[in-house]
Amino acid sequence: MRSLLWGRGVSALGDGLWFTIWALYLTRIAGLPPVTVGAGLAVASAVGMVAAVPLGAFADRAGARAVLVVLTLVRAVAMAGYLAVGGTWSFLAVTVPFTALATGGTAVRTALITGLVAEPAQRVRALAQQRVAQHVGYAAGAGLGALVLTADTRWAYTVAIAGNAVSFLVLAGATLLVPAPTRTPGTAERPATRVVLGDRPYLCVTAATAVLSLCWAMLSTGLPLWLSGRTHLPLGLGGVVVVISSVGIAVFQVPFARFARTAGQAARTAVVSGGVLAASCVLLATTSGGSGTAAVAVVGLAALLHVAGELGYVAANWGLSVRLMREDAKGAYQGATEAATATVQMVGPGVFTLAIGGLGGAGWLVVAVVFLAAVAPVPALTRWAIRTRQPAEPAPAR
Numbered sequence: 001m002r003s004l005l006w007g008r009g010v011s012a013l014g015d016g017l018w019f020t021i022w023a024l025y026l027t028r029i030a031g032l033p034p035v036t037v038g039a040g041l042a043v044a045s046a047v048g049m050v051a052a053v054p055l056g057a058f059a060d061r062a063g064a065r066a067v068l069v070v071l072t073l074v075r076a077v078a079m080a081g082y083l084a085v086g087g088t089w090s091f092l093a094v095t096v097p098f099t100a101l102a103t104g105g106t107a108v109r110t111a112l113i114t115g116l117v118a119e120p121a122q123r124v125r126a127l128a129q130q131r132v133a134q135h136v137g138y139a140a141g142a143g144l145g146a147l148v149l150t151a152d153t154r155w156a157y158t159v160a161i162a163g164n165a166v167s168f169l170v171l172a173g174a175t176l177l178v179p180a181p182t183r184t185p186g187t188a189e190r191p192a193t194r195v196v197l198g199d200r201p202y203l204c205v206t207a208a209t210a211v212l213s214l215c216w217a218m219l220s221t222g223l224p225l226w227l228s229g230r231t232h233l234p235l236g237l238g239g240v241v242v243v244i245s246s247v248g249i250a251v252f253q254v255p256f257a258r259f260a261r262t263a264g265q266a267a268r269t270a271v272v273s274g275g276v277l278a279a280s281c282v283l284l285a286t287t288s289g290g291s292g293t294a295a296v297a298v299v300g301l302a303a304l305l306h307v308a309g310e311l312g313y314v315a316a317n318w319g320l321s322v323r324l325m326r327e328d329a330k331g332a333y334q335g336a337t338e339a340a341t342a343t344v345q346m347v348g349p350g351v352f353t354l355a356i357g358g359l360g361g362a363g364w365l366v367v368a369v370v371f372l373a374a375v376a377p378v379p380a381l382t383r384w385a386i387r388t389r390q391p392a393e394p395a396p397a398r
Contacts, residue, residue: 048103079165233290266323282368
C-alpha cells in the first residue's frame with residue numbers, strides 16, 4: 001500500500017499541474033478554439049462513462065494490477081501526445097484515451113486496493129489514505145502550475161506536460177511493486193458486466209449516492225457564479241473556500257473512514273452528508289446581495305459544512321460500494337460506481353449554471369432539496385441490497 005500511496009501522490013502532482021494549465025495550453029499554445037476543447041472533453045467523458053464497467057470487468061478477468069499498469073502507460077503516452085496537438089483530430093486522438101481511461105482507471109485502482117486489503121473497514125481506510133495522498137499531490141501540482149502560468153511560454157508548458165507524463169510512469173512502476181491480488185473464483189462462469197448491470201439494488205444505491213458528488217461542481221461552478229453575480233463579496237473568497245476544502249480533506253478524510261465501517265453505517269453517513277450539504281446551500285442563499293464581514297463569515301461557515309458533507313459522502317460512497325459489491329467482480333462493480341459519479345460530474349456544471357445563474361438564491365434551495373431527496377431512500381435501498389446478498393436460509397425438513 002505504501003508503494004501505491006507514493007505513486008498516487010506523484011501522479012496527482014502531475015495531475016494538479018496539468019489541470020492548472022490545460023485550458024491556456026490548449027487554447028493559447030496549441031491554438032484550439034474553446035468550443036473544440038469543450039466538445040472534445042465532453043466526448044471523452046462520455047466514452048469514459050461507457051467504458052468504465054467493461055474495463056473493470058476486464059480487470060476482474062486479467063488482473064487489476066496488470067490492467068492498471070497498462071491503463072497508466074497508455075495515459076502517459078497520451079499526455080506526451082498533447083505536445084504534438086495541432087488540430088481537432090490530433091486533439092481527440094490524445095484526449096479521448098487520456099480522459100476516458102481516467103474513469104476506468106479509478107475503478108481498477110479501487111479494485112486493486114480492495115484485492116490487497118481483505119477487511120472491509122480497512123479497505124475504506126486504505127482508500128481514504130489514497131485520497132489524502134492524491135490531494136496533497138494536487139495541491140503541490142497546482143502550485144507548480146501557477147509558476148508555469150506566470151512564465152506563460154511554450155517551453156514552460158512543454159516541461160510541465162513532459163513532467164506529467166513522467167509522473168504516470170512513476171505510478172506504473174509503483175503499481176508493479178505491489179503483489180498481484182488473488183482472484184476470487186466465479187467471474188469466469190458469470191460475466192462480470194452482466195452481473196453488475198443486473199444488480200438493481202446496487203445500481204440504485206450507487207445512483208442515489210452519486211448525486212452527492214454535485215458537491216464538487218458546487219465549489220467549481222456554483223460558488224464562483226454566486227460570488228460574481230449575486231453578491232458584493234470578493235471573488236478571491238472562492239479560492240479561500242477551495243483551500244479550506246483541500247486542507248479539510250488532507251486532515252480528516254482518514255478519520256472520517258470510521259463512519260463507514262459497515263454498509264448500514266455508511267448509509268446513515270450518506271444521509272447526514274446530504275443534510276449537511278443542503279444546510280451549506282441554505283447558508284449561501286442567505287448571502288444574496290451581501291457584503292462585509294458578516295457575509296464572509298456565513299460563506300466561511302458554509303465552506304466548513306461543505307467540507308464535512310464532502311468527507312462524509314466520499315466515506316459513505318466507499319463504504320457502500322465496497323461492502324455491497326461482489327468479491328468476484330470487484331472491477332465491474334467499481335466501474336459502475338465511477339460511471340455513475342462521472343455522469344453526475346458531466347451535468348453538474350450545467351445544473352449550477354441554471355440553478356444559480358437563473359434562479360439566484362432560490363437556486364441554492366433547489367439544490368438543497370436535490371441533496372435531501374437523493375439521500376432519503378439510501379438506508380432503505382441499502383437494506384434491500386444487503387438482503388439480496390445474504391444466502392438464502394435452508395428449507396425446513398419435511
